[in-house]
Amino acid sequence: MSPAVVVLLVLSGLSEAAGRILPLVARRPGMPRTLVAALLLPAGLVEGVVFALWPLTAWALAELVLSSPSPGTGLVWTPSVVAPLVLAAVLAFPLLGPLLHLLLFVGVGTGLVGPLAAASGLHWWSAAGCVAVAGAGLALAVETVRHLVVKISATGAQEAIA
Amino acid sequence: MNDFLLWACVVGPALLAEALLARYEVLAYGAGWRAPATELPEGVPYARGAAPDSPPGAYLVYLDGIGKRRVRDSRDGGQLVEALIAGAPELRVLGQIQPYSPLADPLADRPVWAWLRRRIGLLLFLHNVMQTFVAADHRYRPLYNRAVGSQIATQLRLAGYHPDSGMPVVLLSYSGGAQVATGAVDELYTLLRCPLLLITLGGFHNGANDLTHAEHLHQLTSANDRIEQIATWIFPQRRRLFRRSGWNRAVRAGKITVHRLDPATHFGPQSYISPTAKLPDGRSHLDHTADTVIAIIRAHHSATVTQGDPLP
Numbered sequence: 001m002s003p004a005v006v007v008l009l010v011l012s013g014l015s016e017a018a019g020r021i022l023p024l025v026a027r028r029p030g031m032p033r034t035l036v037a038a039l040l041l042p043a044g045l046v047e048g049v050v051f052a053l054w055p056l057t058a059w060a061l062a063e064l065v066l067s068s069p070s071p072g073t074g075l076v077w078t079p080s081v082v083a084p085l086v087l088a089a090v091l092a093f094p095l096l097g098p099l100l101h102l103l104l105f106v107g108v109g110t111g112l113v114g115p116l117a118a119a120s121g122l123h124w125w126s127a128a129g130c131v132a133v134a135g136a137g138l139a140l141a142v143e144t145v146r147h148l149v150v151k152i153s154a155t156g157a158q159e160a161i162a
Numbered sequence: 163m164n165d166f167l168l169w170a171c172v173v174g175p176a177l178l179a180e181a182l183l184a185r186y187e188v189l190a191y192g193a194g195w196r197a198p199a200t201e202l203p204e205g206v207p208y209a210r211g212a213a214p215d216s217p218p219g220a221y222l223v224y225l226d227g228i229g230k231r232r233v234r235d236s237r238d239g240g241q242l243v244e245a246l247i248a249g250a251p252e253l254r255v256l257g258q259i260q261p262y263s264p265l266a267d268p269l270a271d272r273p274v275w276a277w278l279r280r281r282i283g284l285l286l287f288l289h290n291v292m293q294t295f296v297a298a299d300h301r302y303r304p305l306y307n308r309a310v311g312s313q314i315a316t317q318l319r320l321a322g323y324h325p326d327s328g329m330p331v332v333l334l335s336y337s338g339g340a341q342v343a344t345g346a347v348d349e350l351y352t353l354l355r356c357p358l359l360l361i362t363l364g365g366f367h368n369g370a371n372d373l374t375h376a377e378h379l380h381q382l383t384s385a386n387d388r389i390e391q392i393a394t395w396i397f398p399q400r401r402r403l404f405r406r407s408g409w410n411r412a413v414r415a416g417k418i419t420v421h422r423l424d425p426a427t428h429f430g431p432q433s434y435i436s437p438t439a440k441l442p443d444g445r446s447h448l449d450h451t452a453d454t455v456i457a458i459i460r461a462h463h464s465a466t467v468t469q470g471d472p473l474p
Contacts, residue, residue: 023301025189033195094184094295094302 001052004079012085013048014040019091019101020146050138051085052077055112057134058127062120065130075119081111109135184292185302191264192305199266200316202258206233209321211247211255219252220330220359220463221323223314225261225339227364227429228290232270233258242336242435245452250459253332256317261335261342262293264309294338297345298368298397307371310342311349318354325354330463332359334455336435337389337428340365344373344408351375359462361455364390364428369399369409373417380458381420382434382451389428421454423447 017040025036055075062075085108091101109131117127190196202208212218224243234240234257243257260266269275269286278285297306314333323329331350335343340362347358348371360379364387373379383390394400399407405414412418426434426447433439436447445453 022185022189025193027301027305028192033193036193092185092301094292094299096295097299 001076002079005077005082008079008082008086009048009052009077010044012051012082012088013046014044015086016047016051016088016091017043019089019097022089022092047088047142050142051082054131054135054138055116057138058112058116058131059120061130061134062116062122062127065122065126066120073119075112075116078115081108081115084108084111105135184289184296187267187293188264188296188302188306188309191309196265198264198309198313198316200320202233206258208258208317209254209256210243211253212251214254214322217329218254219250220254220332220459221318221321222246222253222255222332222334222459223259223318224255224257225259225333225335225343226257227337227339228262228287228294230261230290230339231275231286232268233260241437241448242452245448246334246455249452250456253456253459254321256314256321259310259314259317261310261339262290264306264313266313290338294341294366297341298370300370303345303370306342307345308349311346312353314346315350315353323354323356325356327356329356330359330459331356332361332459334361334363335365336363338366341367341371343367344369344371344376344379347371347373347376359459361458363434363451363455366390366393367409368393368397369404369407370397372408373412374408376412376417378462379412379418381418382423382454383420384423384426384428384434386425386432387428421458423451423454426451 059075333343439447
């Protein structure tokens with residue numbers, strides 16, 4: 001993975017985290033700026049790691065789909081494909097945010113399909129399926145962890161009050 | 163520079179930047195980074211119309227459309243408020259509410275926006291449109307509603323309103339002000355426990371806000387009002403399919419009454435508040451609108467007017 005891709009993944013992770021944390025700040029009055037920053041950094045790094053795992057997971061799925069070992073050496077991010085993810089903060093955009101966020105990820109995912117199909121020998125639609133399932137699976141896993149963290153932190157706060 | 167280049171290089175990025183920055187104010191309010199403004203500039207009264215020392219017929223709060231950018235009424239030079247005060251001296255009218263600023267900070271008083279207003283005035287409208295979208299977004303709506311609801315309650319108190327007095331409060335909203343007015347209902351009821359009557363004029367709102375604590379909502383509209391029609395088209399909660407939305411529950415409860423102001427348009431020379439466009443009976447659109455609003459308020463709050471009387 002090139003340094004440019006690493007930097008872009010970190011920025012994308014921070015952007016995604018900002019897009020998720022800003023609405024949270026709106027629902028939790030009195031949140032200090034330092035806490036927001038403290039939440040943003042680790043959350044951004046986690047999101048960045050999840051983004052990094054997307055092509056790897058799609059490649060692993062492609063290998064499961066293929067009966068014989070694939071001829072390629074794997075699927076990796078390139079700066080041009082990963083760059084749009086820096087706009088992931090669009091999730092916090094008023095009203096249209098979730099839709100724009102979805103469109104952004106569909107666009108970036110589409111950018112992964114061609115290289116995956118070429119490297120693995122899969123048909124374009126099969127490769128698209130692998131990318132989509134990998135993306136959805138990772139998103140579901142992250143969302144589950146996010147809900148657990150929110151639930152645990154809310155329970156902890158209630159216990160502290162009691 | 164052709165139109166495409168203008169949109170691609172100037173308006174597009176400005177729109178994106180504005181949309182991403184639009185939430186800052188509601189976040190700053192929620193996080194407590196800034197306190198909302200309560201004091202008005204020198205010489206601006208907290209209310210006009212009926213005197214504060216004698217009980218008025220009702221308090222009327224006017225929530226302007228997206229042209230609102232200063233404490234004084236700005237969209238129409240304050241003509242609608244003036245017409246209401248002239249036609250109904252029993253009303254105590256507040257026109258200073260900033261529907262598009264959770265921090266009650268008028269755009270025209272902010273240095274950056276004052277500079278922009280002199281160069282790209284369109285951005286001020288864009289900012290207020292974005293605030294309407296922030297107010298409609300389910301993630302920010304509760305906080306936005308609380309911010310503006312408490313702003314209205316504060317201004318009402320400063321204008322002489324006493325909580326629990328039973329004095330009616332009328333929220334008259336134009337265009338995007340309807341999103342804010344419907345959102346402010348719960349907070350206002352909680353803080354003041356007042357009878358609330360809503361009147362929307364070309365109301366642009368998403369229909370998600372709960373209207374349980376509003377006594378009634380009068381929808382002043384027109385077949386030529388494209389903006390209100392867009393709102394009913396883009397917001398699913400305004401459609402019958404979404405039976406549990408605040409709007410549809412209010413419709414089923416019989417709380418919505420529609421009044422046609424045809425042939426008025428949403429804005430422009432034929433708008434609801436045009437002093438020059440005339441009806442066949444010789445009245446201007448502005449007079450017709452003001453007369454309708456006054457008649458609604460009097461019909462709703464006066465025991466001498468029986469229900470079902472035709473409005474002017």
